[in-house]
């Protein structure tokens with residue numbers, strides 16, 4: 001054990017309030033200074049610090065005496081000058097604001113756990129004392145390292161330990177002298193007061209403060225010893241990361257009631273037993289307390305925790321069930337999860353899984369950019385006991401299955417007013433009224449200009465651009481930012497993170513589901529994408545359509561040409577990744593998040609350019625996609641088929657989509673409500689452009705019952721025209737439309753209706769296309785060109801590494817060059833319905849479905 005850690009250990013054992021500590025240190029200063037005087041006749045120090053004399057010994061308790069005695073007897077503790085001691089005492093007693101005192105910036109201070117922030121007085125005393133102790137240790141360590149002579153003069157000429165024997169070094173040797181522990185040119189480091197600047201007072205890493213005050217506790221439960229071994233390994237690695245030594249405790253030795261007042265970070269390493277075992281008492285207590293109505297909600301809110309379960313997957317359903325319940329109940333009682341639940345399988349690499357979890361946990365604790373506890377995910381129990389984040393069945397989902405924020409009007413089934421940038425259904429502040437008026441005026445001007453541009457285009461060279469029909473000059477427009485403050489407010493309220501002036505990123509529901517092991521989106525079944533590795537973003541929040549099923553409530557800006565400021569592609573990508581990772585970090589404490597998935601999610605592998613708006617609208621879309629590929633992030637770009645030239649000039653993307661929302665001019669107008677007057681021509685040209693691309697192309701059909709489900713033969717014609725590799729067909733998702741769109745639940749087709757529609761399309765298409773895969777969970781079906789079928793095996797998945805190789809080669813390539821085999825569970829008709837059997841199926845029901853189920857049950861009961 002080093003001198004530093006032995007001192008720290010002493011401190012931990014004898015920590016006492018500030019007053020005692022100050023007195024104790026004062027006592028120590030006098031004893032040590034006397035000792036210095038005895039030992040060093042040449043000592044030129046100038047007497048004891050009055051502050052330390054003040055408190056000399058009178059109030060020192062037994063514990064302090066014991067510390068002093070121990071320190072005197074410990075040969076590892078160096079002798080300290082009075083000034084060093086005085087400085088420690090000064091530091092410990094100085095009056096400062098809490099956060100300044102701890103060497104923290106205000107924002108860092110705010111990130112500290114509440115226990116530190118809430119009790120500044122008590123904590124300050126303890127922290128000051130901790131700082132003093134750490135200083136002693138630091139000074140000891142520095143002295144030891146520098147080979148100093150401990151206040152005794154060396155015989156002249158003895159430089160073996162690097163000490164100068166009290167004599168000044170020659171100037172030329174100053175730098176060497178300093179390195180060797182001698183003050184530069186001023187004599188021996190230990191005998192000169194000025195030399196005390198060398199062992200500067202240690203600033204304790206603020207992240208370690210909570211653990212200095214309240215060391216980590218590691219609870220384990222074991223029969224055959226593995227959990228205990230892991231607990232010790234964790235304790236050792238915590239120490240090696242500079243944390244104070246955690247307490248390792250057998251769970252059977254701990255009084256469970258004490259958890260109610262426990263405030264330390266408690267790590268649980270628990271083994272699973274389906275027989276009587278060491279966990280029983282703890283789990284029973286947790287369960288009883290959790291469901292005891294007399295126990296207040298949030299009873300464990302002081303506790304910070306993380307659980308690692310040991311089990312054996314041979315026990316199938318019962319694999320790690322005890323530890324998992326512990327994790328759930330702790331969270332439900334308000335304890336703050338600092339790192340997701342981890343598990344190690346005896347049947348697999350249990351040690352490896354533990355090491356990974358252990359390292360990630362420590363890295364997270366020591367990450368200065370993270371608050372250890374995420375207030376947003378304190379498990380606030382709902383009435384039924386599930387935490388808020390666990391109880392989200394009521395959410396309505398967007399087209400990607402993402403929860404949708406409904407406006408007040410929509411919730412009440414009232415029509416909404418399209419106020420442009422203003423968030424619909426919201427009360428408008430009087431102050432904002434001026435903005436809205438300006439916005440309306442601006443929109444009118446923009447519309448006039450759009451019409452003008454269209455007229456110009458039609459008129460060809462007859463009129464010059466910048467001139468009206470009457471030959472008047474058009475006032476040049478000021479270049480504006482796409483996202484106005486009002487729009488920003490609206491989008492951020494819906495969970496978007498806005499990057500720069502026209503891009504956005506959001507975490508989709510499937511990413512959250514994947515982190516919790518509850519399945520992936522349809523792209524996993526069809527193309528092998530794991531949702532927790534996927535980032536959903538758009539470099540253009542603006543679009544040229546106002547689709548009826550657009551779940552963004554038409555708050556996004558619209559336009560037929562780019563007329564906003566343009567942000568740099570590097571800036572957008574870095575911003576998107578940073579915000580994506582930031583949002584992921586917020587999910588760390590969500591109940592059920594799997595540690596392995598959480599770690600994997602730290603590296604985005606896929607990018608869905610489909611969030612909102614029209615990504616291909618962004619003038620530097622090609623550069624953006626190239627940047628993605630350089631980072632080996634695949635690109636799935638969805639366009640709404642209004643910019644055929646942009647499609648034609650698009651560099652290879654991993655998969656290029658066109659939304660085919662309708663198959664006739666009339667219904668496209670009704671559904672997409674396009675801004676372009678020549679929208680139909682643009683749409684057809686887009687399909688033609690798509691047909692000429694070499695890489696994977698997809699039509700995305702969204703079926704809206706009574707709007708576009710009857711147009712089978714027209715769809716077939718469009719498919720023949722663009723010859724896409726794949727056709728994704730899904731039923732529209734109910735998003736509480738109402739208002740402008742007039743859509744209701746009656747417009748949402750059932751899965752069977754979608755299947756029937758697809759079968760009809762396939763029949764009419766004849767040879768060349770077949771139904772390949774499905775994801776029944778999200779009512780999605782994939783029709784694929786038979787080019788992707790070899791014998792009876794489908795190859796709709798993607799070999800991503802191969803794709804990047806092809807892009808890097810710069811050679812021409814086609815969609816057939818990077819295909820991969822579709823797993824059997826994803827193939828259409830498989831009993832799994834496209835749900836990965838390794839995931840846990842979680843049935844999410846809308847209120848309507850639940851009501852329908854209830855009514856059906858009641859009917860059945862009536863019939864009985």
Ligand SMILES: Cc1cc2nc3c(=O)[nH]c(=O)nc-3n(C[C@H](O)[C@H](O)[C@H](O)COP(=O)(O)O)c2cc1C
Pocket residue numbers: 221222223224225226227228271272273274275310311312313315318319320321346
């Ligand atoms: C009698 C017995 C019962 C077990 N029951 C389960 C179980 O229900 N679920 C499970 O996942 N693992 C079960 N296991 C596996 C243990 O949890 C696993 O081997 C663990 O690594 C043991 O940890 P330990 O060495 O700390 O006791 C059982 C093991 C034994 C010996």
Ligand code: SF4
Pocket residue numbers: 400401508509510511521522523529530531532534535536608
């Ligand atoms: S593709 Fe990506 S963004 Fe879209 S639903 Fe799947 S995981 Fe979410």
